[in-house]
Amino acid sequence: MAATIKDIAKLAGVSPATVSRVLANKTAFFSADTAAKVQAAATTLGYQKNTAAAELVTQQSHVIAAIVNSTKTNFANHIIEGIQDAAYRQGLNVIILYAGDADPEQQRRALTTVIERPVRGILLLSVDLSAENLTYLQAAQIPYCFLSISFEEDQLPFITSDDWQVGYQGTQALLAQGHRQVGLAAVDSVHAHTGKLRLAGYTQALMEAGITPDPAWIQPGDYSYVAGQAAMRAYGQAPQVTAVLAGSDMAAIGVLNQARDFGLTVPQDLSIMAIDGTELCELVQPQLSSVSQSFYDMGVAGVEQLTTAQQQPPKITPITVVTRESVRFIES
Amino acid sequence: MAATIKDIAKLAGVSPATVSRVLANKTAFFSADTAAKVQAAATTLGYQKNTAAAELVTQQSHVIAAIVNSTKTNFANHIIEGIQDAAYRQGLNVIILYAGDADPEQQRRALTTVIERPVRGILLLSVDLSAENLTYLQAAQIPYCFLSISFEEDQLPFITSDDWQVGYQGTQALLAQGHRQVGLAAVDSVHAHTGKLRLAGYTQALMEAGITPDPAWIQPGDYSYVAGQAAMRAYGQAPQVTAVLAGSDMAAIGVLNQARDFGLTVPQDLSIMAIDGTELCELVQPQLSSVSQSFYDMGVAGVEQLTTAQQQPPKITPITVVTRESVRFIES
């Protein structure tokens, strides 16, 4: 059995209350020598504070939870870094839970373990909650914020890139290199708001250039490597598109490898622009140009959103187009 | 303020104890209609159980914590999957903490947040604890187990691959393809036990083939992409080695890309064997042959180690050599 403040009190010959005070370092509420006695007793007993008990009485917690979509992409780590750093600055601790992949039951499990214990706030990383689970989360009366995902209902707090701009700027960068047949691959433009926004930006960029996208250019998917491969397979061995904007780095690599399997060379035969801009882009050959998102900043902003009391409107983090090696200029 | 069982009790016109019983589903300790009343009251109040309070009295927890070395490699996810699945089967929940990269202070923070609250057990994924932090962990009297790391002191509980075999079999696979100048890259063979074992296995395999490794063949490092690059840079543009065993998938890709920057083609000019065998191996071109580890199984075994009471000896999970495209046969 772990030692408690009572044990320390007995050993030090003081009351539990006093022990509590010196351990909480409520300075000037105790004398130096009692403090010393208590400290000594605590160390000899190997005392470990029971934070759960303390939180029970103070009714407040110092941990924030990040629920992560166990993702087919790989940017979550960057967001988490931002969360950790920002939390640390505020003296908060971070616990991470995996919520499976769009599985409502796993989502519920993660939510429950978090909600059922004192937590200062909840961050949800690209987790698309089922309606039921969203209600459950809201009923819990705990501050929360979605990261790297957006919703039509503006009252939900979320922080993410401007996904319309992601689609728009990514496509524009390709158009600027002379491409006129541009594909959009492995973006979930059917069900999810994020994907719809990207599609709209993509379409707008093309329209402004006087191009009406052929439906075959748009190959929706779930942002995964496999989705990227499937999209490229749909484009075929002699693709009509000369450039592809892919929904994630992973998806872009799927496109890349499938293109290679077709005997196509990137970027000579096909240009690829990834979305995300994680280190994966620099791992493959050729290195992938990308619309890069500010994942670290999302994490930081998420923590701030949680800890500043007042409800704030949805926030946007910046994006930048990074040129690497997977896009080439073509004569139009 | 969240509703408590007292509130429910008042609303349902029963005692708190009764509420507790039906909510904990202590069947046959209450009648059907009181149960109904209680359930109704609970839902109208939007009751959320305070598990922390419950754990305080029952003195036992249903969560296990995984502390992860925020890793320059990428296998942690696979271990975590195994942990999640195994934990789920036992009705346990999993929380994950990041412990930075060999930073004692961050390690301590993670340990503290975990130890200071009721946790059933702690899993440490390739976390090399400082001596001080190890003492701290042991003093906490919480079951723990290291994963994907090994120690000389056999009394520490750990589960990992047989790293001597990793080095031995990886090298043998290269020797079997006719290579006689084989490098070992980005393995931490200087400080860490894991790395020393791999080095020993590597050396033994060479010796058995009648080869004495040139010191220049061994380029230690921290398993990272950058370490892989550095190792390859050390081998040079016209490397003496014809094959390299790299400490991780990431490291292998570092070797691969640096070789390419040197104008070398893999596997024609240089063969590469990765260690780990995650999906990264199939993302790059050529696909990387690997000594693949059973990370998922490590996670499962870790949970079992925690939940079976008796102290068990260190455990080993299997490895397999997977042939892909990065090793070629050469005439000897």
Added chain:
DNA sequence: CTGTTAGCGCGTTCAA
């Protein structure tokens, strides 16, 4: 089957 009592480990009154 149900209510009363007690107490988990801690922080915080209120007196002294």
Added chain:
DNA sequence: TTGAACGCGCTAACAG
């Protein structure tokens, strides 16, 4: 500056 008493939300023991 310190101690006694109380209560956070919950479960367990014991009556009834």
